[in-house]
Amino acid sequence: MKNLKLKSARAAKDLSQEQLADLCNVSRQTISAIEKGDYNPTINLCIAICKALGKTLDELFWNEDNE
Amino acid sequence: MKNLKLKSARAAKDLSQEQLADLCNVSRQTISAIEKGDYNPTINLCIAICKALGKTLDELFWNEDNE
DNA sequence: TCTGAATGTCAAGTATATTTTACAAATTTC
DNA sequence: GAAATTTGTAAAATATACTTGACATTCAGA
Numbered sequence: 001m002k003n004l005k006l007k008s009a010r011a012a013k014d015l016s017q018e019q020l021a022d023l024c025n026v027s028r029q030t031i032s033a034i035e036k037g038d039y040n041p042t043i044n045l046c047i048a049i050c051k052a053l054g055k056t057l058d059e060l061f062w063n064e065d066n067e
Numbered sequence: 068m069k070n071l072k073l074k075s076a077r078a079a080k081d082l083s084q085e086q087l088a089d090l091c092n093v094s095r096q097t098i099s100a101i102e103k104g105d106y107n108p109t110i111n112l113c114i115a116i117c118k119a120l121g122k123t124l125d126e127l128f129w130n131e132d133n134e
Numbered sequence: 135t136c137t138g139a140a141t142g143t144c145a146a147g148t149a150t151a152t153t154t155t156a157c158a159a160a161t162t163t164c
Numbered sequence: 165g166a167a168a169t170t171t172g173t174a175a176a177a178t179a180t181a182c183t184t185g186a187c188a189t190t191c192a193g194a
Contacts, residue, residue, distance in 0.1 A: 004139080010165085014147090016169080016170060016171085017089050017170075017171065018169095018170080018171095026152070026153085027152065027153055027154075027171090029091070029143080029153075029154090029170085030151080030152055030153080032171070032172065032173085033151095033152090033173095036173095039134075039151085040109045040110060040111045040151075041109065041110055041151075042107045042108065042109055042110070042111050042151070042181080043107060043108055043109070043110055043128055043181090044189095045151090045152090046108045046122050046142095047108050047128075055127050056124075056125050056129055057123075057124035057128060058124050058125040058185080060125055061110055061124060062114075062125075063115075063123050083139080083140060083141085084140075084141065085139095085140080085141095086171080091183090092181070093183085094183055095140095095141085095182075096142090096143085096183075096184085097182055097183080098167065099141065099142065099143085099179080100142095100181095100182090102141095103142080103143090106181085107181075108181075108182090109150090109178080109181070110184090111152080112182090114155095135194105136171100136194085137192105137193090137194080138191105138192090138193090138194100139190105139191090139192085139193100140189100140190080140191080140192100141188100141190075142187105142188085142189075142190100142191080143181105143186100143187090143188085143189100144185105144186085144187090144188105145184105146183100146184090146185095146186095147174105147182105147183080147184080147185105148181105148182080148183070148184095149179070149180100149181080149182075149183090150179100150181075150182090151178100151179080151181075152177105152178080152179070152180090153170085153176100153177080153178070153179085154175100154176085154177080155174105155175090155176090155177105156173100156174085156176095157173090157174090157186095158168080158171100158172085158173090158177095159170100159171080159172075159173100160170075160171070160172090161168100161170065161171085161181095162167100162168080162169070162170085163166105163167085163168075163169085164165105164166090164167080164168095
């Protein structure tokens with residue numbers, strides 16, 4: 001399932017996948033895969049992404065479906 | 068760094084590490100390691116733990132230090 | 135005390151997250 | 165419309181999350 005919250009939060013900051021990847025110290029492909037979905041990143045990477053985008057875990061990685 | 072939020076949330080539900088592990092379909096050692104800290108679980112496991120304990124990601128895995 | 139349940143921890147193996155390299159398609163910019 | 169940037173994707177290699185099995189320690193209850 002695509003992570004559209006992440007994709008739009010990145011767009012709101014006007015960052016390319018590669019720029020976000022650099023901020024998080026991961027490869028561009030990793031960011032691409034996370035946005036694409038069907039991927040299972042580590043919590044530390046999720047936190048790094050949140051910090052780079054000024055969001056929290058719940059805002060980017062929590063689905064109402066989960067509750 | 069120890070995850071005391073997780074440890075106390077589990078205690079509040081009166082679950083052993085092994086019981087929580089079963090609910091999340093992981094081994095007891097994995098839960099133990101996460102509570103102990105210096106561990107980097109995947110987001111899917113974090114979500115499974117949150118669901119089992121009735122908490123959200125921010126409540127169990129977000130540190131104010133991160134913000 | 136003794137027993138059993140819960141936890142900490144370690145070593146070796148397996149599964150999978152992430153990287154690297156690479157190419158094509160789509161999008162933007164001039 | 166060509167050039168540069170961004171994105172999707174794939175295969176092979178590497179790093180690391182997670183499992184299994186095992187043993188020691190702690191602590192509550194009989």
